[in-house]
Amino acid sequence: MNLRHLVTGAALLILCIMVGCSLAEKRQEIPSPVTHHPLPKPIETSPTPLLGKSITIATGDISGVYFPLGQALASTYGQYGGxxxxxxITKASIENTRLVREKKAELGFATVDAIASEEHALSAEKQPLVPSQLCALTGLYFNYIHIAVTKKxxxxxxxxLTGKRIGMGPIGSGTELSAERIxxxxxxTNDTQKHYFSFxxxxxxxxxxxxxxxxxxxxLPNPDVSSLANDVSLTLISVPESVITELQRQYPYYLKKSIPAKTYAHLQSDIETIAVKNVLITYRDLPTDIAYELTKDFYTYLPELYDAHLAAREIDADQAEKNIYLPLHPGAARYFEEKKQKQAN
Incomplete structure (x- = not known):
């Protein structure tokens, strides 16, 4: 092999390394990805406003409830709406409100306390105040506060819990917000050691x-609490009446509810706690026909979410407008008004 061939080969090798490094750098610049769901064979119906539209849903940690429901909902909109x-995958409620507000997602799951906290913080930064960029498509099910400990x-x-080490949920999550308030x-607040973990x-x-x-x-049920209840001697702590009263005085959207003993293995009695409504949110200027179709398909195919998580069975169209903090999107409001008229007839 002569010198010319060696030089040519070396040059090609350097070029390949440079191209490879460039591509690797570009890949590293990509933020947390959106998981795209392949479009299944479409159902043979007349075209809908969703046909060909891009719909991204902000969910949560893979071990929570938002993630499986979001996956199922995405499949529903793909299969039936085209x-x-x-x-x-996100840190859930607080991150989801920001993603939707910034139009990085069309839909997101969020708890009312997280929505209210974010809206209040945003309003405090704006002078004069500006209308909210968020709307609700529908209220969903309730989140229940679980305070889990081992019996030993x-x-x-x-x-x-004074002086104890407590898992507070991820930083910036709705769980952290609720935990801090409790x-x-x-x-x-100052008498515990706080750790910020995913579920x-x-x-x-x-x-x-x-x-x-x-x-x-x-x-209900939370998958990780269910697993813990089956693997270790676990119990849940009730939230005292005095704490519930104080929380409701400051934040009226917290409701007093019970976790039924049958929810988890080895619970001896119902657990008194607080709960807060979940909401499916969108941005205010999403086209009305799109919002209407998203809401209609949500309720038309709601039974298909039941297999994703039992919490979906708590969703009730007749309760969709209650305890949601945000105004309904005009497209969603149109759907619920039509539903009421049909029921009246």
Whole structure:
């Protein structure tokens, strides 16, 4: 092999390395991806406003409820509406409100307390105040606060959390927001060691003894709490009446509810706690016909969400406008008004 061939080969090798590095750099610049759902064979119906439209749904952690419901909903809109759908794994409620407000997602799941907190913070930054960029398509099910401990921990009440290590949910999540407010109402804010874990991380940390308690804000049942209840001697702590009263004084959208004993293995009695409504949100200037069709398809094919998670069975169109904090999108309002008229006739 002569010198010319060696030089040519070396040059080609350097060029390939440079191109490869360039492509790798470009790949690293891509943010957390949207999972696109392949469009299935369409159902033979007349074309709808969703046909060919791109619909991204902001969900949550894969071990929560938002993720499986978001996956199922994306499939529904793709199959029956002909939309090109995608889902995003997120830190859930608070991140989802921001993604939808910034139009990085058409739809998102969020709790009312997270929505209200974000709207209040945004309003405080704007002078003069501007109308909300968010609307509701529909109210969903309730998130119940779970305060999970092992029976061997010796923790029997909220006040026993003094000085303990607590899983608070991911930073910036709706769970963290609810957990902080509960500790504040119980005057425990400065007397605990806080750890910020996803649901699955908190579950494992509780198993391993890394934390003493874990707080979950979730529909029923929460998959990680179910797994814990089956694997270890687990119990849930009730939220005292005095704490519930204080929370409701400051934040009226928190409701007093119970987690039924039958929800998780080895629970001896119902657990008194607080709950907050979940909402399917969108941005205000989403076209009315699109919002109408999204809402109509949601309720037309709601039974298809039941297999994704039991919490979907709690969704009721007759309760869709209650405790949702945000105004309904005009397209959604049109759907519910038509539904009421049909029921009246």
């Amino acid at each position: 939309a090109f759908t995608g889902t995003r 921990s010796g923790i029997h009440s909220l006040k026993d 500790l504040q109402a119980a005057h425990l 699955s991380q908190a579950s494992q940390a509780l198993r391993d003894g890394v934390i003493d308690a874990a707080i979950f804000s979730s529909g």
